[in-house]
Amino acid sequence: MREEDIYKAIKNRSIRAGILRTWENLHNAVEQNIERYRFLKEYAKDVKMAKLEVFSDYDRWTEKAMKSIESRNKCSVYYAEDGKEARKIVAEIVGRDKIIVKAKSMVSEEIQLREFLQEIGNEVWETDLGELIVQLANEKPMHVLAPAIHYSERQAAELLRKVGVKGYTAAELAEGVRKFMRQKFLLADVGISGCNAFSAKTGRIFLVENEGNIRLSTTLPKDYIAIVSIDKILPSDELCLKLVILQAAFLGTFPPAYINVNEPVEGQRMHVIFLNNGRKQAPEFLKEQLTCIKCGRCQIECPIFQITGSLWGNVYGGPMGMGWSGILGEIGYECFLSSLCGKCKEVCPMEIDMPRIIRELRKMMVRGNNLGEV
Amino acid sequence: MYHPHYVIRSIEQNIKNTGNPLGLSRSQINTWWEGWEGWKKVGEKDTMLFTGLLYQLTPYVDKLVDYLYKFENTFLEKVTRFMPKSPLGILLKPQKEAEHFNGIVRKIADSLIKSGIDFCYKPELDFYSGVLLYDMGDDEGFTEHSLFVAEKLREKGIKKLITIDPHTTYVLRELYPEYANAEFEVKNYLEILDFKSKKENENITLTLHDPCYYGRYLEISDESRRILDSLGIEYKDIRNSGKLTSCCGGPIESISPKLTKEVAENRYDELSKTGCEIATMCPICLVNLRKFGEIKDISEIIWGAVNA
Structure with a gap:
């Protein structure tokens, strides 16, 4: 800093103003979620215990997680010790002159992936509306899940005009971005996402979202890269599902519009990069x-x-x-x-x-x- | 931003020299008991009123922070590094404010007497708790100071302490057993005040700003409300009260007084929305929030109701 x-x-x-407005809009919803869905507290306990268990033996769990997906067809699995190694792996997969669509991902912020991919000659688009605004402003996300929390409609509209999106209201802007992004999704060579939870049992990647952009970013392109920081590994699908439900409920946007469960599919090459970046140490x-x-x-x-x-x-x-x-x-x-x-x-x-x-x-x-x- | 290195070094040196973070002499700060009529009603007991000097120090801290605020992020910021001891106590004694804060301590002591609580007061045994060293992560400095304070109290046979602010209460109750191996029975005055009679409506409605340490660390926010109930004083709680209370910004005033002021303003705006009189129960919260409007210490309201 x-x-x-x-x-x-x-x-x-x-x-x-933006943070207090968001607080005003969401805190009642979070409190209602906790009150109404009593299971949330139990879920939190289960997930915390499981995470502590995984951390107690990161090596074993990372190996287990890597094995669970390695055996699948059309899937390459990598391990990166730090950001530099992860960027190198991504560069080898992607190459240059590609169109890349990205799901909003804090781990990619952690290793400055977007900036890196642009530097080596690719066109990279953040597909989450808030993250796109932040990308156009050349700033860092202001909140972990609501990156453009500090922008008013007017300021967002000004930034989005840079890519030809017209309109003034949030609805008009969202519609404009949707049309703009649709083209990018169809043309994209590579899709990149982070991971909310990774099941060491089945090798499935769980991602929660409200806009649908993660689903498109991770399913349409021929190549899909998922970056899984090792703290996301959980022993089972059930625990992964509990985690994504918790994440949505505690921001207030519950039930979430989309829960994606990604795994290798026909017609797509999947690349999963497990990243340590200080966690084991x-x-x-x-x-x-x-x-x-x-x-x-x-x-x-x-x-x-x-x-x-x-x-x-x-x-x-x-x-x-x-x-x-x-x-x-x-x-x-x-x-x-x-x-x-x-x-x-x-x-x-x-x-x-x-x-x-x-x-x-x-x-x-x-x-x-x-x-x-x- | 004042660099933590200089802030910690200066606090540590001042505490070593004088026992308090500002480096002022005890005789200058702790004067609330001079001419106090309550002396006649207290005696030699093993229960001592332990103010921790926080109320008494706060007017000086406030004065110093005013200067730090003005110097922050200017070339003068660096000049302050060479002043390990604040000259403000000598140059600019906040006379009126010191009297106000001494008055608060006196009102708390009087309310304890009115409530029938037996205690003694020994100015020579009333020390600053060392909380700032602990907060700053200087465990070595904090341990040394806490051992010194605990030893002084033990030497004189003090077993029970009555504290009057959230920070001192937390430090003495929760940290001294671990850091100074000192098991005093620590009660905050709000936990023991009991006027036994249910009074009629006092015609005041308050909004309480719970200090973070009462709300969360010690979980004693109900105590102030219990007392208000017994005195017939109404209160309107906001969402961010009790366990969810919001900070006044005070704890970072030595690092960034500018940020403290913004945090305090946000909090004042939130509290003032109820339109009620605002009361707090910590000297640091009091000086930070009153920069934006009138705030009272709850002890003043309690004292007023009891003596009405």
Whole structure:
């Protein structure tokens, strides 16, 4: 995080307006979901326990997960230790001068995949409406699931005009983007997605969404690349399904419009890249952060994030972002900007003790005299 | 942003020298008891009122943060690094505010007496808890300070403590057993105030800003409401109260006072929507939120109702 980003966020009042508007729209829905669907809390417990079990032996579970899909026809399986290795694998599969359609994926943000693929000579499109707006603005996603949370209709319309989408209202813009994207889906050589949950038992990839763009991105192109960070591995399909339901319910958009279950199919080459990127090496106190399902509720409810959005943080912003930055080895003095108020822990479906994690990060920096000079 | 390195170093040095994070002398800060009439009603007991000095320190902190706010993100920001000790206590004593905050402590002590609670007060044993060191991740500094405080209290046979703010309560109750091997029985004044009679409607409706530590860490938000119920004072709770209360921004004021102010403004806007009088129960929340409108400490309201 750059220090000036904090002052940029303070000045840009559309960040807080957007986050508070989203909070206003969604928090009642989340509370109703928790109240109405009592099974959600049980699901969260099951998923958390399963994730902790997987982390206790990442090597065995990664091997199991890779084997479950390796045996399938038309599927290549890879393992990448870090972002650099993952980008190299993707480059070998994709080559250049290709049209690539992408599902919104935080792990691809983590390894800066879109920028990389463009640099090596490809045309890359983010197919999620919010992520497309962020791509056109050349910014980072402002929220883990709602990347363009800080844009008004008017601002979004201005950005979308760059690709010839006309209109003023959200409905008109969505319709325009749909038409624009349809062409890209039909022409695309490669589709890329992340993964919400991966079943080590069956090798199935679970993806939850509301727009339908993930379904098209991952089924229409001849080549489909899925990037699976190893924290997404779960022992069974049932647990994967529980996880995607949780993610939707805790942002408020439940039931979700689409749950995709992807596996190799006839007529398509599938490439699955398992990515570590710091997860196996995470110190003990960060293990709990790896149970995060990235619903982004801790971000929307956080009083600091409500002012700064993801500008407070690195790839992942806000309270969960501090823990993830620790895992990715990119934590800086931004962890001292948390007020440790504990709201994140209170609203987290996985009950992750983020204030504890943030204080541990501070301890690590103080102890290692790692605060640096500025 | 003030770099954590300088902030921690300065807090650590000040605590080592004077026992408090601002580096002010105890005789300058802890004066609430001078001329206090309650002295006649307290005596030698093993239960001590332990203010943790947070209410008394807050007017000075507030003054300092005002300056940090002005200097933040300017060339003057770096100048502050060479001032390990704040000169503000000497140069700019926040006289009026210090009296106001001393008054709050006195009202809490008087309400305890009115409630029939036996306790003693020993200014020489009333120390800052060390909470800032803990929050900043300086466990070494915090452990050293907590051992010192716990030892002083133990030497004089103090077994039970009555605390008056959320941070000191949390630190003494939850952290001292672990870090200072000190098992004091810690009660927050809101947990023990009991006026026993059900009063009629006081004709006030409040909106409470629960401090994060009462709402979540200690889970004692019901206590203030129990007292208000017994005094016939109504309150209108908002969604973000109790366990879901929202922060006033105070804990980051030494790193980015500018961000603190924005957080506090958001919170004030939210609280003021009910149109009721706003009350809080933490000195840090009080100074941060009152920058945007009138806020009272709950102890002032309780005292007012009891003495009406």
